[in-house]
Amino acid sequence: MSSQPPLAGGATGPDALRPLLLTVLDALAEGAAARGGPLPDGGPEAVGQHVAKTVDHVLPAQGLGAEEALRTLVTLVASGAADPADPLCAAHLHTPPLAVAAAADLAASALNPSMDSWDQAPAASELEQLVTRALAAEVYGGTGSDTESHGVPHDALVTTGGTESNQLALLLARELHRPVQLLAGANAHHSLHRAAWLLGLPDPVTVPAPAGLLDPAALDEALTELPGPKLVAATAGTTDAGLIDPLDEIAGLCAAHGARLHIDAAYGGGLLFSRTRREKLRGLERAHTVTLDLHKLGWQPVAAGFLAVRDTADLAPLGHRADYLNAEDDTEAGLPDLLGRSLRTSRRPDILKTAVTWRALGREGMGALVDQVCDLAEEFAAAIDAHPGFELYDRPALSTVLFRPRDADDTGLAHVRRKLLAEGRAVLGRARLDGRLWLKATLLNPYTTRGELAALLRLVEGHTPR
Ligand SMILES: *Cc1c(COP(=O)(O)O)cnc(C)c1O
Numbered sequence: 001m002s003s004q005p006p007l008a009g010g011a012t013g014p015d016a017l018r019p020l021l022l023t024v025l026d027a028l029a030e031g032a033a034a035r036g037g038p039l040p041d042g043g044p045e046a047v048g049q050h051v052a053k054t055v056d057h058v059l060p061a062q063g064l065g066a067e068e069a070l071r072t073l074v075t076l077v078a079s080g081a082a083d084p085a086d087p088l089c090a091a092h093l094h095t096p097p098l099a100v101a102a103a104a105d106l107a108a109s110a111l112n113p114s115m116d117s118w119d120q121a122p123a124a125s126e127l128e129q130l131v132t133r134a135l136a137a138e139v140y141g142g143t144g145s146d147t148e149s150h151g152v153p154h155d156a157l158v159t160t161g162g163t164e165s166n167q168l169a170l171l172l173a174r175e176l177h178r179p180v181q182l183l184a185g186a187n188a189h190h191s192l193h194r195a196a197w198l199l200g201l202p203d204p205v206t207v208p209a210p211a212g213l214l215d216p217a218a219l220d221e222a223l224t225e226l227p228g229p230k231l232v233a234a235t236a237g238t239t240d241a242g243l244i245d246p247l248d249e250i251a252g253l254c255a256a257h258g259a260r261l262h263i264d265a266a267y268g269g270g271l272l273f274s275r276t277r278r279e280k281l282r283g284l285e286r287a288h289t290v291t292l293d294l295h296k297l298g299w300q301p302v303a304a305g306f307l308a309v310r311d312t313a314d315l316a317p318l319g320h321r322a323d324y325l326n327a328e329d330d331t332e333a334g335l336p337d338l339l340g341r342s343l344r345t346s347r348r349p350d351i352l353k354t355a356v357t358w359r360a361l362g363r364e365g366m367g368a369l370v371d372q373v374c375d376l377a378e379e380f381a382a383a384i385d386a387h388p389g390f391e392l393y394d395r396p397a398l399s400t401v402l403f404r405p406r407d408a409d410d411t412g413l414a415h416v417r418r419k420l421l422a423e424g425r426a427v428l429g430r431a432r433l434d435g436r437l438w439l440k441a442t443l444l445n446p447y448t449t450r451g452e453l454a455a456l457l458r459l460v461e462g463h464t465p466r
Helices: 013-035 043-055 066-079 099-111 122-140 162-176 190-198 216-225 247-257 268-273 312-318 328-332 351-386 410-422 450-463
Strands: 155-159 181-185 205-207 230-235 260-265 289-293 305-309 390-392 400-405 429-433 436-442
Touching (some): 013 099, 043 066, 099 351, 351 390
Parallel strands (some): 181 230
Antiparallel strands (some): 400 436, 429 436
């Protein structure tokens, strides 16, 4: 075996990659076939033993070669995957990535541009600017090209996901309005609380969210009572139930009280692509900042997070100098300054897969996928509602369906979920809402069929203790 492992880039990189990729593709196919379902059976203990036994030496004294390593470990991870491309793997906002996006991600790895300075990412950084501006235009309107000269100073930053986007939104609010008080619905994502803790903000005020939606009357009251600068965080697509807060009404209240508004649209932001469902996001454009996650309703491999910012000037606090990356004379001489576009330094060109996907599918293609999963969720919810053995939580606003077998109490329901996991039969989530536990199906696979969802219901029925 070669003692000189080849590089992925350059003119010869592709030739070195080609046979390795064939090995990877074979291993992916073999692993999926060996698994034969949404996840491996046996639960954590069996999987742990199998992994430990197969890996044997993590860092052997002598290497086993690229072919062996890829074949063994890719097969291992594929056969032991909870694969979101399987219709019965539907617990989380864990998307089955599109093949075109995964292929683009390979190019990103091979070229490895790092987005912290122009001299590491000349074209990739320009592409990032075009795509982030286009995304900001999807949220806020405008053309997305040459925004400054059109007087529409919207922008978007690339992040690792909703968590980082929410953190950045709070950071910008803190820098612009110190000390800012966060008000978030009881239905808001946990990352907002962590961000407040991390940034040294006062404990967030929790606004009641009866029926899973932030209550505008309660928000109005809280905004009236609280002194000082305030940031309201609303949610477009809650993680538990996929519900959309009354965004426009909340935006009106924020305007009336002079509060800043952040909307966490990590999940629901995908509706921007849907011609018929986009309307559900009315009011999104009134937010100062918006979290978006294309590794949810955007079919990208992780990571594909964004923070859209209505006023580009709000990004000024992120400006930062490091002589080796953005020396003042370099910037003056015309080298773009990228350091202020993230809190990270080295940064993957995650924009490439999104840019490729958008070009390949167009807005129509993206919207069709969004509509497919939302339609599927509506049909699944109707089927549950019509089934005498099941109770439906609510009609879905997005692609999440919460339900429970009528025969099971909370303990029984939790048991059903774990049993399906342990047997490798189905990956369902759980959510506690209105004081009860629900099974959660988050439908992100556009090709799941009604028949497969009917089979899922039969599985749950068959596993419910009585
Ligand atoms: C998923 C999610 C997040 C967190 O996003 P990550 O990409 O997992 O960091 C934040 N908010 C909401 C509403 C989400 O659904």
